[in-house]
Amino acid sequence: MHESKKREIRINADTLRxxxxxxxxxxxxxxKDCEKLQYKLLRYPLGENANLGFTVRKDNDIVIFTNSSVRLSREIFTLAHELGHAVLHMGYNSSFIDNVATISGKSDDEKEQEANYFAACLLMPYSDVDRFLDYEVNGARDKGLSAMDVARIMSEFNVSFDMALNRLANLCFINQNQKLNLSTERTEKKVGNLLQSVGGNARLNIPGNEIKIPHEYIDYVIYNYNHNAIPRETLEIALEYCHLTVEDINDKLIDNNVEENDDLDELIGGLDI
Ligand SMILES: [Zn+2]
Structure with missing residues (x-):
């Protein structure tokens, strides 16, 4: 990515921040910020192996979905990545579906890399990380960082241990050797224990399993059920969340016997994009 492009992304991330x-x-x-900013946010525990998130345009709205089956810190990163698409790329009127490859930076797609860079700048901007290390970690510059310090960073910035390490290395606060040592220390001591020992936010390390489906989206769910994109079980759970049962919306269901298919691509197909 060109430095000029990076600069543009930093400015955009800063504006949103x-x-x-x-x-x-x-x-x-x-x-909460995402909703305050008028993005339509959906969260649902789709399962650990399903896609991690997507961003689509629906009429005048931008709809952002995050899979809440993954660790909360990871779901937050997914959301930051999706916000990157929403801010940087929705002018193209396209949709983005994200999986482990696109979110972890293994995809060489330019827009995916841009969204990841946006997420990193939004969650851990250079100036705030620098200030944190200066004020909160005594001797960070001379003695380097311990895995407990990284756990403190995790907790303050609401990111995963890996994200914190990558960002610290990319911003040159640690070198590759230190990164490797910290990664080994993490494996030995386990992130949950590290968070506990610094009084950090242990919730970051476990799945949130949140379900958040705004009322208006119940129509999408019904549409997708009618097109065999989601199983009946998902329909029932989604309805339950909105205090409805299948009987309440029975007149909207189309009878069909096609095999069930919970492919998220099909779900997106139902969003009329
Ligand atoms: Zn993406």
């Missing part, structure tokens, strides 16, 4: 709720250093609740 200024509209978010920031704690002493890190964002406090990006999900």
């Amino acid at each position: 200024s509209k978010c709720t920031v704690g002493k250093y890190g964002l406090t609740d990006l999900f």
